Amino acid sequence: MxxxxxxxxxxxxxxxxxxxxxxxxxxxxxxxxxxxxxxxxxxxxxxxxxxxxxxxxxxxxxxxxxxxPAAPAAAASQSVPPHSHIASSGSSSGGAKAGIASTDVVVPEGFKFEDVTKGFTFNGYFRAGYGVNSEGDTMEAFKAPGAGSKYRLGNEAETYVETDFGYTFPELDLSPGTEFAVHFMPAFVLANSRDDARSDISVRQAYGTAKGVWDAQPEAMFWAGQRYYDRFDVHMTDFYYLDMSGFGGGVEGIDLGIGKLAVAWFGGSIDDYSSDASEVLKETNNKNSLDIRLSDIDVPGGKGMVWLDLAHSDDLSRPNGNNVNVDSSTGAAVGLLYETDVICGGRSRTMVQYGVGAAGNFRSTQADYSFLSLPDDMDPALEVDPDDAWHFRLTQDIIYQPNESWGMQGTFVWDEVDVGSAADSRNSWISGGARAQYNLNDYFSLALEAGVDHVDTFDGVNGNLYKVTFAPQITPGRDVMSRPALRLFATYATWDDDLEGFVAPTSYGMDTDGFSFGVQVEAWW
Structure with a gap:
């Protein structure tokens, strides 16, 4: 085979x-x-x-x-923006008027907002609206000369926006309790009287933080950049009686047992709505300040804070074009703050401040003395010695909400200052007012604000400004600090003869009273 x-x-x-x-x-x-x-x-x-x-x-x-059971509406302090609490140590990630805290939101167990936002945060504040005067022209705010603020309900003639963008770097492999973050806040302002619809832009905050990096002080937070720094204000007048915001760096939240220590160095800030930081504005930025605070101190009936500011400023010649020569100066300022709960709901805050020399304006910036209203042709220029300057201020701020039907805000300010100039250098300002709110239901309310400002200015102007506003409004809750708020307002103001030409001079320069009518929306988040 x-x-x-x-x-x-x-x-x-x-x-x-x-x-x-x-x-x-x-x-x-x-x-x-x-x-x-x-x-x-x-x-x-x-x-x-x-x-x-x-x-x-x-x-x-x-x-x-x-x-x-529903939480009592009397807990007004829970609706106050986080920056206003004494124990906050100045964290401003929410900005000057941040929204509700995460503790106010009910979420499922284990849920993290960071899982949705991927490390990004967005907070802000804005107000916008339009009003007219008795002649039908664009409204003008009523503010007394030499006063540090004005009663703001139905008395704001601009659109103002702050938007805070933050990032917490969730992609970093960090130990529990350790966090790095950055914040950037541009601000926009547009006067309602302008017809070109062009807004001015500035950078209000640009800073970074590191927390949980100090083993001995896990709650301490280091920061550097430009930021709003632990500001205290009267909301109804927008008066910041302690505001050291500016360029610098520091550490806060150091637990000493008796309170929380914060130390910061500031070099001043450009507080004009200009994005280019012009050379003229830089002339007033030659001041250095060391800010030291001990907050969250247990005192009878509430919490306390001790504030110390040490400052030095160099010579200035005609700052911002004003006809003054300013000597160099070293100074100090101190302040005591007391915060307590109010019976039946709310909170009360009282602060006393006194400063001399370069620290006398309670700011990180140096004054340009434009408030002296000096003539441009005066020769020689007025000499100012800040070492002769002193400043006293007493501020009372209260929020009261006894029940769901009504609530109120109230304030009193006594401010005396001598700027140390060779000419008239004394200014006195006393202010008192209240804003009551009656709730018709969960959304509709009626607000009534009345205030008086007494001034005795550097120019020798002496008199009173009286202002009252009625405003029906719509808010998402019954709390006096509930926002957003949509308002219809009517404002009437009258002032003494000595103030004629100084209050709303464009609209009512030859009068001693005026009227405004308009709408406004205000919100923070």
């Missing part, structure tokens, strides 16, 4: 055997696939069961929250 004839039967046998082997291999693969499908089915059934259990738990939690 030839080899060829031998290979032929063997080939036929191999061909017949191949389908049998393939069939057996196919059977094994099918069994393996069926086994994997069965395992996947069991896993998915287990996951679905877990999800159903979790959904049932969340439904029970929501029912428990819905059936819980």
């Amino acid at each position: 030839s080899n060829k004839s031998l290979f032929l039967p063997l080939g036929m046998l191999a061909a017949m055997a191949c389908p049998l082997v393939a069939q057996e291999a196919g059977n094994d693969q099918a069994a393996l696939i069926r086994q994997e499908i069965q395992q996947m089915r069991q896993e998915y059934e287990a996951r679905i069961k877990q999800m159903e259990t979790r959904i049932a738990e969340l439904e029970q939690e929501q029912k428990a929250v819905a059936s819980a």
Whole structure:
């Protein structure tokens, strides 16, 4: 038999055997696939069961929250922007008028906002509206000369916006409790009387923070840049009686047992709505300040804070074009703040401040003395010695909300200052006012604000300004600090003869009273 004839039967046998082997291999693969499908089915059934259990738990939690008694509306302090609390150590990620805190929001257990925002935060404040005077022209604000502020309800003639953008770097592999963050806040302002619809832009904040990097002080936070720094204000007048905001750096939240220590160095800030930081504005930025605060101190009935500012400024010649020569100066300022809860709901804050020399204006910036209203052709220029300057201020700020039907804000300010110039250098300002709010229901309310400012200025102007505003408004809640607020307002103001030409001079330069009517929206978040 030839080899060829031998290979032929063997080939036929191999061909017949191949389908049998393939069939057996196919059977094994099918069994393996069926086994994997069965395992996947069991896993998915287990996951679905877990999800159903979790959904049932969340439904029970929501029912428990819905059936819980509502928090008393009297807790007005909970609706105050976070920056206004004494123990906040100046964290301004919410900005001057931040919104509600995360603790005010009910979320499922284990849920993190960072999972949605991916490390980004967005806070802000704005107000906008339009008003007219008694002649139908664009309204003008009523403010007394020499006064540090004005009663703002129905008395703001501009659009103002602050937007704070933050990032917390969630991609970093950091230890629990450690956080790095950056913040950037541009601000926009547009006077309602302008007809070119062009807004001025400035940078209000641009700074970075590091927290949880000091083992001995895990709550301490280091920062550097330009920022709003632990500001204290009267909301109804927008009066910041302690505001050291500016360029610098420091550390805050150091726990000393008796309170929280914060130390910061400031080099001043450009507080004009200009984005180009012009050379003229830079002339008033030659001041250095060391700010030291001990806050969150337990005192009878509330909390206290001690503030110390040490400052030095160099010589200035005609700052911002004003006809003065300013000597160099070293000075200091101190302040005591007391905050307590008010019976029946709310909070009261009182602060006393006194400063001399370069620290006498309670700011990180140096004054340009434009308030002296000196003639441009005066020769020689007026000499100013800040070492002869002093400043006293007493501020009372109260928010009171006894029940859901009504609430109020109130303030009193006594401010005496001598700027140390060779000419008239004394200015006196005393202010008192209140804003009451009556709630018609959960959304509609009626607000009534009345205030008086007494001034005795550097120019020898002496008199009173009286202002009252009625404003129906719509807010999302009954709290006096509930925002957003949409308002319709009517404002009437009258002033003494000695103030004629100084209050709303464009609209009412030859009068001693005036009227405004308009609408406004105000919000923070």
